Amino acid sequence: MTPAIELRATRRAFGSVVALDSVSLTIAPGEFFALLGPSGSGKTTCLRLIAGFDQPDSGAILLDGEDVTNTPPFARNVNTVFQDYALFPHMTVAENVAYGLRVRGIAAPERAQRAAAMLDLVRLGEFGARRPHQLSGGQRQRVALARALINQPKVLLLDEPLGALDLKLREEMQLELKGLQQRLGITFVFVTHDQGEALSMADRVAVFSQGRIEQLDTPRELYNRPQTVFVAGFVGSANVVGREAAQILTGRDRAFAIRPELIDLLAAGEPAADGYVQCAGEVVDVLYHGASSRLRVKVDERTTLAVARSESGDGGDLVVATGARVRLAWRPEHAVPLQD
Amino acid sequence: MRSEQLRRPAWERPSLFTRVMAAAGLVFLHAPVWVITLYAFTTEDRTYQFPPPGLTLHWFEVAFARDDIWQSMRLSLLVASAATLLAIILGTLAAFALARRTFSGKESITLLFVLPIALPGILTGLALLAGMRTIGLEPGFWTIVAGHATFCLVIVYNNVVARLRRVPPSWVEASMDLGARGHQTFRYVLLPQIATALLAGGMLAFALSFDEIIVTLFTAGHQRTLPIWFYSELFRPRERPVTNVVAVVVILVTLVPILLAYYLTRPDERGSE
Structure with a gap:
C-alpha cells in the first residue's frame, strides 16, 4: 500500500540550529498519527514541511507516492488546522469555511451549500452568519476544522489542535476529533507536546527530541517499552534510573525505567522474594490520592524513586510517613532497559 | 465605554492652571485659522483692521471669477x-x-x-x-x-x-x-x-x-x-x-x-x- 506521507532523510536547519536532522518517516493512509515532543524538538518543523510552508534543505517529502518536495502548499492535497485557528476576521464563519472552494472557482450556490454541510458536520449549523470573534474558542476550533476539511484533503494536519482550550473542552474535542477521523477515514497528523493527548488519540506516535525521532511506536508500546532515557522520561510517569545509579542498584551498567506501580514497598527489615531487585531507602514525601498514594523514596544521594501504593487491602499495616526507612523491591523483568 | 468612565478623584483631575494653559495652546494653534476665515468676508481690502468694518461675500465672487x-x-x-x-x-x-x-x-x-x-x-x-x-x-x-x-x-x-x-x-x-x-x-x-x-x-x-x-x-x-x-x-x-x-x-x-x-x-x- 502506498503510504499517505513519506519523509526521506529530511533535514532542515535554521542558521546553525538543526530543527530536523535527517528524519525518515512513513505514515499509512487512514492513520491517526501524532508528532510528540517538547518545544524545539522539530515536530512543528516536520508538520510545516508536510504542509509545504517550508522546504527541506535535503531529503524528500512524498504524499501518496508523489514527490511534493518542491510543490507549493496550494497545490498539495493536504489541509491544516492552525494552532491559532487563523480564521479570517473579515469573513463570516460560512465564508471562512467556503474559502477553499472560492479560490478554486466553485460557484457561489454550491459553495454555500457545501459550507453549510461542513458546518453541520462540526455541529455549528446555525453559526454560519456569525463572525469568528463572536464564537468561543471551542467553536472557532471547529470552524477551523470545517474549513480545512471542505477541500476533502487526503491528509489533515493539526498543529497543537487542543492547546488553546481548557481542560474540559480538550477532553471533549479529543473524542470529537477521534470520531471525526474514524468517520472520514482520512489521515490525521497532529503535533502536540502533551503526551496524554498523543497516547489517548493516536494510532502511532513519533517522539521527537532535538530534531530526531527517538522512538516511533503505538501508544501502548511507547508506554510499556520506552527505548531511550528521553522517551521514558517524556512519556508516562516511569522512574528513569541513569546508568551510574543502575550500576549500584542492579550491578549492570545500563539505564532502565521502572513504573511506580510495579515497585513493592516493604518494611525496613523485611526480606524480598527470591530474584527481586531490592534496595533500602528513606521516604521523602507522601501524596495521598484516594485509591492510591504516591511516595518518593530516596535510595541514594542522587536517586529518588516514585512508588505507587494501593490504599485498598494488601500490606495495609505498614506505616509509611516522611522519614520512614523502607525497602523497595521489583521483578527484574519489569525494569525496561534504556539507551542513553 | 467612554460614557461609563467614572468620575476621577480630585487629585487626578487637572488643575485650573493646566486647563488654562491647554486652552491657551489650542487658541494659539487655531486662532490664525479663524482670523483668515473672518477676513475672507471683510469689506476692507488692505489692512487687518479689527473688528472688520463690514462683512461681504463680494470677495468670493471676485475669487471665483x-x-x-x-x-x-x-x-x-x-x-x-x-x-x-x-x-x-x-x-x-x-x-x-x-x-x-x-x-x-x-x-x-x-x-x-x-x-x-x-x-x-x-x-x-x-x-x-x-x-x-x-x-x-x-x-x-x-x-x-x-x-x-x-x-x-x-x-x-x-x-x-x-x-x-x-x-x-x-x-x-x-x-x-x-x-x-x-x-x-x-x-x-x-x-x-x-x-x-x-x-x-x-x-x-x-x-x-x-x-x-x-x-x-x-x-x-x-x-x-x-x-x-x-x-x-x-x-x-x-x-x-x-x-x-x-x-x-x-x-x-x-x-x-x-x-x-x-x-x-x-x-x-x-x-x-
Missing part, C-alpha cells in the same frame, strides 16, 4: 492625485517586501524609504533639481509629481507596514493551504486587512501634496500650484481678501480627507482589525 486661481487649483488637485496614486502603488509594494521578510540590508533599505519625510524639503527639492538638470529633464507636471511622491510614499508605506505587521503569518499560510494563489491571497485576505490603512495613508498623502511648496518650487517649471499661487499673491497686496477666500476653500478641501483618515484608522471595537 479669476482664471489663475482655477488653474492653480486644478493643477494642485491633479498633482496630489497623481502623487497619491503613485505613492499607494509603490508604498504598498515596499511595505509587502519589507514587512515580514528579513534579508541583509533590510534596515538600510527601510531607512532609505523613510528618510525623505525627515529630510528638509529644501534638500529634497535641491537634489531633485540637480538630478533633473543632470539627465536633462524639463521641469513640468511629472517632475512635481515625482517630487511629491518621495514623501507621499513614506506616509503610505508607514501605514501599510504597521497594518501588515498585525496580520498573523498564519493567515497567509491558511490561505495558501486552502488552495489560494498569491494574487488570491492578496485580494481576499491581505487587501481587506490593509484597505483602511491604504485609504488613510492615501488621504494624508493627498493633503500633504496639496499644500506642499518647498519641493514644488524646485521641481516646477512655469506651473503654479495653489501654494505657489499664494506665495506670489503675498507680493501683490491688492485684493488681499481674495487670498483669504482661497485659503478658506483650501482648509475645507484638506480638512475632509484628514478627518476621514482619522475616523478610518481609529481602533475598531468589532475586532475586525
Whole structure:
C-alpha cells in the first residue's frame, strides 16, 4: 500500500540550529498519527514541511507516492488546522469555511451549500452568519476544522489542535476529533507536546527530541517499552534510573525505567522474594490520592524513586510517613532497559 | 465605554492652571485659522483692521471669477492625485517586501524609504533639481509629481507596514493551504486587512501634496500650484481678501480627507482589525 506521507532523510536547519536532522518517516493512509515532543524538538518543523510552508534543505517529502518536495502548499492535497485557528476576521464563519472552494472557482450556490454541510458536520449549523470573534474558542476550533476539511484533503494536519482550550473542552474535542477521523477515514497528523493527548488519540506516535525521532511506536508500546532515557522520561510517569545509579542498584551498567506501580514497598527489615531487585531507602514525601498514594523514596544521594501504593487491602499495616526507612523491591523483568 | 468612565478623584483631575494653559495652546494653534476665515468676508481690502468694518461675500465672487486661481487649483488637485496614486502603488509594494521578510540590508533599505519625510524639503527639492538638470529633464507636471511622491510614499508605506505587521503569518499560510494563489491571497485576505490603512495613508498623502511648496518650487517649471499661487499673491497686496477666500476653500478641501483618515484608522471595537 502506498503510504499517505513519506519523509526521506529530511533535514532542515535554521542558521546553525538543526530543527530536523535527517528524519525518515512513513505514515499509512487512514492513520491517526501524532508528532510528540517538547518545544524545539522539530515536530512543528516536520508538520510545516508536510504542509509545504517550508522546504527541506535535503531529503524528500512524498504524499501518496508523489514527490511534493518542491510543490507549493496550494497545490498539495493536504489541509491544516492552525494552532491559532487563523480564521479570517473579515469573513463570516460560512465564508471562512467556503474559502477553499472560492479560490478554486466553485460557484457561489454550491459553495454555500457545501459550507453549510461542513458546518453541520462540526455541529455549528446555525453559526454560519456569525463572525469568528463572536464564537468561543471551542467553536472557532471547529470552524477551523470545517474549513480545512471542505477541500476533502487526503491528509489533515493539526498543529497543537487542543492547546488553546481548557481542560474540559480538550477532553471533549479529543473524542470529537477521534470520531471525526474514524468517520472520514482520512489521515490525521497532529503535533502536540502533551503526551496524554498523543497516547489517548493516536494510532502511532513519533517522539521527537532535538530534531530526531527517538522512538516511533503505538501508544501502548511507547508506554510499556520506552527505548531511550528521553522517551521514558517524556512519556508516562516511569522512574528513569541513569546508568551510574543502575550500576549500584542492579550491578549492570545500563539505564532502565521502572513504573511506580510495579515497585513493592516493604518494611525496613523485611526480606524480598527470591530474584527481586531490592534496595533500602528513606521516604521523602507522601501524596495521598484516594485509591492510591504516591511516595518518593530516596535510595541514594542522587536517586529518588516514585512508588505507587494501593490504599485498598494488601500490606495495609505498614506505616509509611516522611522519614520512614523502607525497602523497595521489583521483578527484574519489569525494569525496561534504556539507551542513553 | 467612554460614557461609563467614572468620575476621577480630585487629585487626578487637572488643575485650573493646566486647563488654562491647554486652552491657551489650542487658541494659539487655531486662532490664525479663524482670523483668515473672518477676513475672507471683510469689506476692507488692505489692512487687518479689527473688528472688520463690514462683512461681504463680494470677495468670493471676485475669487471665483479669476482664471489663475482655477488653474492653480486644478493643477494642485491633479498633482496630489497623481502623487497619491503613485505613492499607494509603490508604498504598498515596499511595505509587502519589507514587512515580514528579513534579508541583509533590510534596515538600510527601510531607512532609505523613510528618510525623505525627515529630510528638509529644501534638500529634497535641491537634489531633485540637480538630478533633473543632470539627465536633462524639463521641469513640468511629472517632475512635481515625482517630487511629491518621495514623501507621499513614506506616509503610505508607514501605514501599510504597521497594518501588515498585525496580520498573523498564519493567515497567509491558511490561505495558501486552502488552495489560494498569491494574487488570491492578496485580494481576499491581505487587501481587506490593509484597505483602511491604504485609504488613510492615501488621504494624508493627498493633503500633504496639496499644500506642499518647498519641493514644488524646485521641481516646477512655469506651473503654479495653489501654494505657489499664494506665495506670489503675498507680493501683490491688492485684493488681499481674495487670498483669504482661497485659503478658506483650501482648509475645507484638506480638512475632509484628514478627518476621514482619522475616523478610518481609529481602533475598531468589532475586532475586525
